[in-house]
Amino acid sequence: MSKFYNLLIGVFAIVVLTLGLHAQVPNGGFEQWTAGNPNDWATSNFPGFGAPVTQSSASHSGSSAARGEVVDAFGTPWPPVISTADTNGFPVSQRYAELSGFYQFSPQGTDVMLIYVGMLHNQQAIGAGVGFLPPAGSYTSFSLPIQYGTGDVPDRCIIYIAAAMDTTGGLAGNIGTFFLIDDLNLSGISAIDLALDPTLPSEFTLEQNYPNPFNPVTTIEFSLPTASEVSLVIYNVAGQVVERLVDHRSMTPGSYKVEWAPYSLPSGVYFYRLTAGEFTQSRKMVLMK
Incomplete structure (x- = not known):
């Protein structure tokens, strides 16, 4: 990112933040299965020894989900592990901000549910997120932020899901611990593009979104004459926050475009x-599906 900010010195930048973009995780809904394993995923199933990962009709959406359970394999706890089938990960082309999905988790003892997402660029790790999910008796949403250590755009993504005996990540666990996982999705910031102009904006502005009414995507433009801490937040008619497009982010002077794609909202x-600093302005928009 530093090379971009160097370009912004003394120029007017138009930055396109595609914050509403979503990506399909291959078979992220666990609808397709072959020979007892989910397509596009590797599991810890071992024929004749144990099958801790199975197809379940108790889905969040669609017809099936993946169920992982610590099973008894000849007197030994055998843990469920689900990971991307290709050890190099599946292709991506955006700088996604989070992995989200829905899960249930019923632990025995101190067992935990572990989810890891890794982003690679030229086979080198550039970003990751890891989380331990709490018990949940019904489908509950989760969102796992992805932190990046470089400004590169990833080209591959790895996802790993398991039940472990504790937060140290040791596997095995207690027989009977199980989880359900469904509807995995990558979303968030995908890219930043710059177009340069010799003139800086002279005032703070928040433009009317376009198109308006809209479906499924609309664009919001705003301008900053000085460096500011910026928030851009979407509310429903009840005043509830439905999405934070920009959340207390330090931004340089310039004009910005934010695309919003509220696929899941009515x-x-x-x-x-x-x-932006002391400046505040609100506008109304209409989503028509």
Whole structure:
């Protein structure tokens, strides 16, 4: 990112933040299975020894989910592990901000549910996220932030899901611990593009989104005459926050475009509010599906 900020010195930058973009994780809904294993995934199933990963009809959506359970394999706890089938990961071309999905988890003893997502560029790790999910008796959403150590855009993604005996990550666990996992999805910031102009904006502005009404994507533009800490937040008519497009982010002077794609929200009136230092302005928009 530093090379981009160097370009911004003394210039007007138009930055396109595709914050609403989502990516399909291959068979992220665990709908396709072959010979007892989910397509595009590797598991810890071992014929004749144990099958801790199975197809379940208790899905969050669609017809099936993946169930992982610590099973008894000839007197030994055999843990469930689900990971991307290709050890190099599946292809991606965006700088995604989070891995999300839905899960249930019923642990025995101190067992935990572990989820890891790794981002690679030219076979080198550039970003990752790891989380231990708490017990959940019904389907519960989770969101795992991905932290990046470089400014590179990843080209491969690895996902790893397991039940472990504790937060040290040791496997095995206690027989009877199980989880259900469904509807995995990558989302968030995907790319930043720059177009340069010799003139800086003279005032703070928040433009009307376009198109409006819209479906499924709309664009919001705003301008910053000085470096500011910026928030751009979407609210419903009840005043509830539905999405934070920019969340207390330090931004340089320039004009910005933010694309918003609320695929999971219903039709209706929404409001977006820009806060930049002491400047605050709100506008109304209409989603029509």
